[in-house]
Amino acid sequence: MQVSVIIFVLLGLMAVGYHFGRQRALGSVGGSTGIRQLHSLPSYYGTYVLLWAALPALLALFLWGVFQDRVLIDMVVGGLPEDLRDLPEARLGLVINDIQNLASGNITSGEPSPEILAAAEHLSSLQQASAAAKSVFVFALAIIGGGLAWRSIGPKMRARNRVEWIVMSLLILSSTVAIMTTVGIVLSVLFESVRFFNEIPITDFLFGLEWSPQTALRADQVGASGAFGAIPLFAGTMLISFIAMLVAVPIGLMSAIYLSEYAGPKLRSLAKPVLEVLAGIPTVVYGFFAALTVAPLIRNMGEAVGLEVASESALAAGLVMGIMIIPFVSSLSDDVINAVPQSLRDAAYALGATRSETVKQVILPAALPGIMGGILLAVSRAIGETMIVVMAAGLSANLTANPLEAVTTVTVQIVTLLVGDQEFDSAKTLAAFALGLMLFVVTLALNVIALHIVRKYREQYE
Amino acid sequence: MTTPVTNKGARTADIVQASLKKRYAKEQRFKAIGLGAIVLGLTFVSLLFINIVSKGYSAFVQTHVQLEVYFDPAVIDPTGQRDMEQLARADYRQLVRAPLREMFPEATSRRDKRALYSVLSSGAAFELQQMVMADPDLIGETRSVWVIADDEIDMLYKGYVDRDAPAIERRVSDQVIGWVDTLEAKGLIDAKFNTRFFTNGDSREPELSGIGGAISGSFFTLVVTLLLSFPIGVAAAVYLEEFAPQNKFTDMIEVNINNLAAVPSIVFGLLGLAMFINWFGLPRSAPLVGGLVLTLMTLPTIIIASRASLKSVPPSIREAALGVGASKMQTITHHVLPLAIPGMLTGAIIGMAQALGESAPLLMIGMVAFIVDIPGGPFDPSTVLPVQVYLWADSPERAFVERTSAAIMVLLAFLITMNILAVVLRRRFERRW
Numbered sequence: 091m092q093v094s095v096i097i098f099v100l101l102g103l104m105a106v107g108y109h110f111g112r113q114r115a116l117g118s119v120g121g122s123t124g125i126r127q128l129h130s131l132p133s134y135y136g137t138y139v140l141l142w143a144a145l146p147a148l149l150a151l152f153l154w155g156v157f158q159d160r161v162l163i164d165m166v167v168g169g170l171p172e173d174l175r176d177l178p179e180a181r182l183g184l185v186i187n188d189i190q191n192l193a194s195g196n197i198t199s200g201e202p203s204p205e206i207l208a209a210a211e212h213l214s215s216l217q218q219a220s221a222a223a224k225s226v227f228v229f230a231l232a233i234i235g236g237g238l239a240w241r242s243i244g245p246k247m248r249a250r251n252r253v254e255w256i257v258m259s260l261l262i263l264s265s266t267v268a269i270m271t272t273v274g275i276v277l278s279v280l281f282e283s284v285r286f287f288n289e290i291p292i293t294d295f296l297f298g299l300e301w302s303p304q305t306a307l308r309a310d311q312v313g314a315s316g317a318f319g320a321i322p323l324f325a326g327t328m329l330i331s332f333i334a335m336l337v338a339v340p341i342g343l344m345s346a347i348y349l350s351e352y353a354g355p356k357l358r359s360l361a362k363p364v365l366e367v368l369a370g371i372p373t374v375v376y377g378f379f380a381a382l383t384v385a386p387l388i389r390n391m392g393e394a395v396g397l398e399v400a401s402e403s404a405l406a407a408g409l410v411m412g413i414m415i416i417p418f419v420s421s422l423s424d425d426v427i428n429a430v431p432q433s434l435r436d437a438a439y440a441l442g443a444t445r446s447e448t449v450k451q452v453i454l455p456a457a458l459p460g461i462m463g464g465i466l467l468a469v470s471r472a473i474g475e476t477m478i479v480v481m482a483a484g485l486s487a488n489l490t491a492n493p494l495e496a497v498t499t500v501t502v503q504i505v506t507l508l509v510g511d512q513e514f515d516s517a518k519t520l521a522a523f524a525l526g527l528m529l530f531v532v533t534l535a536l537n538v539i540a541l542h543i544v545r546k547y548r549e550q551y552e
Numbered sequence: 553m554t555t556p557v558t559n560k561g562a563r564t565a566d567i568v569q570a571s572l573k574k575r576y577a578k579e580q581r582f583k584a585i586g587l588g589a590i591v592l593g594l595t596f597v598s599l600l601f602i603n604i605v606s607k608g609y610s611a612f613v614q615t616h617v618q619l620e621v622y623f624d625p626a627v628i629d630p631t632g633q634r635d636m637e638q639l640a641r642a643d644y645r646q647l648v649r650a651p652l653r654e655m656f657p658e659a660t661s662r663r664d665k666r667a668l669y670s671v672l673s674s675g676a677a678f679e680l681q682q683m684v685m686a687d688p689d690l691i692g693e694t695r696s697v698w699v700i701a702d703d704e705i706d707m708l709y710k711g712y713v714d715r716d717a718p719a720i721e722r723r724v725s726d727q728v729i730g731w732v733d734t735l736e737a738k739g740l741i742d743a744k745f746n747t748r749f750f751t752n753g754d755s756r757e758p759e760l761s762g763i764g765g766a767i768s769g770s771f772f773t774l775v776v777t778l779l780l781s782f783p784i785g786v787a788a789a790v791y792l793e794e795f796a797p798q799n800k801f802t803d804m805i806e807v808n809i810n811n812l813a814a815v816p817s818i819v820f821g822l823l824g825l826a827m828f829i830n831w832f833g834l835p836r837s838a839p840l841v842g843g844l845v846l847t848l849m850t851l852p853t854i855i856i857a858s859r860a861s862l863k864s865v866p867p868s869i870r871e872a873a874l875g876v877g878a879s880k881m882q883t884i885t886h887h888v889l890p891l892a893i894p895g896m897l898t899g900a901i902i903g904m905a906q907a908l909g910e911s912a913p914l915l916m917i918g919m920v921a922f923i924v925d926i927p928g929g930p931f932d933p934s935t936v937l938p939v940q941v942y943l944w945a946d947s948p949e950r951a952f953v954e955r956t957s958a959a960i961m962v963l964l965a966f967l968i969t970m971n972i973l974a975v976v977l978r979r980r981f982e983r984r985w
Binding site: 250261274278282351361365367368372377379413420442444450504 | 575576596783785787795804815819822825831956
């Protein structure tokens with residue numbers, strides 16, 4: 091039975107449970123006349139039965155879905171003949187893949203051997219049995235859970251408190267999803283990174299100057315030497331982020347100053363939302379803009395003055411990334427500049443300072459920590475930005491500070507290493523996770539520092 | 553004793569007077585720089601939009617050629633039994649080629665004929681097949697049909713091919729240009745509204761490709777995201793805002809939420825790959841996995857917006873409910889939540905807009921595959937709109953540039969609609985207490 095069908099039947103069972111629970115509660119006090127003798131409102135008794143019918147069954151359904159494939163594969167592998175079972179892990183994986191494909195009716199590589207055909211038959215019969223057992227088990231659980239809850243209903247039962255307790259637990263569970271996500275990120279990235287560092291020493295990765303991520307199939311093949319030195323990637327990332335900040339910080343900061351100190355309400359109400367439009371545009375659009383419009387433009391301009399410009403220059407990617415970050419810098423700076431108390435401005439004006447002098451000598455120094463925090467957040471955004479660099483920056487690792495050459499970044503390499511077919515035991519794939527770990531750690535550190543600075547600064551004026 | 557003081561005062565005033573001009577000039581300069589920054593920012597916005605629209609608007613029409621097609625029974629249905637399988641297998645290319653040959657009898661050599669046939673898209677024959685399958689009575693009749701032209705001809709007709717360039721540098725030969733001009737003079741070639749662009753899936757042939765598959769992939773992904781992230785986000789916000797005691801545990805949750813909001817999106821892709829695909833064994837390229845990843849990404853946005861919305865409900869409402877004997881949970885579900893829901897929905901729409909534009913994490917979980925079929929559910933392999941843009945942007949054909957821009961226009965239209973909806977919702981239900 092399809093999962094969706096099971097869920098529909100469950101919904102029906104829940105409705106039935108609600109109805110019976112309510113009826114039993116009312117019946118136990120002799121109908122609606124005796125309702126005052128009930129501890130809780132009748133609907134709480136219904137909800138109590140409904141929850142007990144739904145939650146255990148849904149949990150079972152979820153767990154079954156997660157573990158079904160694993161358990162079935164183990165059972166099928168256990169039934170394979172000796173010689174197949176003793177294959178190395180990678181080969182065994184291929185055999186299992188063939189069996190799964192055969193069982194689901196797909197084509198396989200090559201002509202399947204009789205053992206594999208038998209195993210596939212075995213697997214598909216197990217799958218059918220499992221599906222049937224699953225629906226029976228889930229429905230039984232729903233009926234038993236609901237039934238037990240239904241039996242416990244009586245006028246003295248504190249149904250409201252129990253329902254509220256269950257709901258409360260669900261609320262707490264939901265709020266821990268954020269923690270679980272962080273733990274999940276750390277674990278998944280860390281786990282694969284440790285495997286990577288077992289193959290490639292961590293010092294080679296962090297301090298190596300050459301990046302050519304490949305693993306040799308044979309010892310004597312061309313380009314057999316893979317090199318996993320990530321310094322060129324870090325340098326490229328920093329170069330592009332630096333160019334982006336050169337664009338975003340002056341423009342963002344100056345427009346924030348102009349909007350909060352000079353502009354009338356009319357211009358402010360027009361320019362602010364338009365600038366924020368820039369923040370809502372998907373990054374893939376910026377990538378398209380960078381690759382097809384800005385990069386050729388820069389190359390042509392460079393050729394016009396006799397400069398050699400790579401068609402995937404760091405300058406193009408950095409410029410467009412800077413445009414993307416402008417609204418980020420400007421809205422964060424706007425917040426901090428507005429948080430500077432008016433009394434400071436008034437004091438400066440009273441001493442005869444012009445507006446620009448007030449801004450430069452009073453407001454900016456007062457707002458500096460907040461602005462720095464905002465810029466750090468923007469830097470972390472630039473480092474983690476993916477689509478613009480994937481589409482507009484290069485692929486080859488170049489250790490250079492020349493913005494007219496092509497460089498590659500950490501995120502570009504993660505994408506190129508992981509898109510397409512992958513094997514999960516080669517250093518090449520695992521390298522992507524090591525890069526992801528670096529990315530996560532660096533952006534996390536930047537964010538923690540930035541939030542700390544911003545929070546500390548806010549306390550000063552409150 | 554008084555003279556030095558007045559002298560000094562006069563000197564200060566003089567100094568100030570003398571420096572005033574310079575200071576005012578500086579002030580003007582500073583103001584001009586500020587205005588310049590804003591103008592620059594606005595210029596970027598308009599440049600971006602003008603660039604995309606000017607490149608993409610022409611993709612909404614598609615060049616067609618009008619042919620007098622004779623639905624030859626000898627070709628389609630030689631046995632005359634109207635057997636559907638027979639009809640499906642027939643060689644419909646002959647049907648579209650015959651009228652072309654009639655029109656241009658000068659193309660006799662093999663090479664010329666091939667060039668002549670390349671005026672039409674390879675999808676033209678397929679569409680004739682569809683016509684016949686839908687209405688077998690057409691067999692034996694002659695109809696004038698608008699069939700789809702090849703993408704090179706499309707580009708030529710729309711004026712993107714430089715006719716003055718040397719023939720070697722053009723993708724279209726002089727001969728073909730001559731044919732197209734003849735067709736145009738006869739009024740047999742025309743650009744018509746491009747419905748295929750909205751209904752078709754991806755294709756290697758630019759003229760047959762469309763965003764239908766990507767749109768339905770995006771739809772299923774967003775449905776999964778919304779179904780998961782809205783309830784979880786609201787529940788988390790209610791707990792943190794209304795129930796949570798001030799302790800280390802809730803502090804940790806808050807720090808986590810703030811940090812997750814700033815984690816690069818690609819890291820969520822790594823999580824999805826390692827956790828959902830490798831560990832849980834969920835299918836690759838499926839909207840289900842995409843929705844799960846985007847749920848984790850948009851949760852912080854929704855939680856933060858929902859908490860702000862809960863905060864804006866005045867305490868007097870809670871106190872009144874508690875005062876008449878409601879439990880804390882009843883107070884919140886019966887009184888606070890209904891008042892806070894519009895704000896939460898606004899947050900959810902903004903989160904969904906963010907999820908709709910996101911592509912980097914979806915690359916990690918395999919939603920970049922070349923998928924021709926239109927997905928019919930959250931388990932089918934599919935791609936999403938921004939990823940389709942990314943895929944097309946990589947294609948070398950000139951016609952794909954136009955389609956990429958058009959796909960971006962559709963994407964931006966969706967995003968703008970969602971944001972306007974959020975603003976309207978906020979205006980409509982905003983309440984001053």
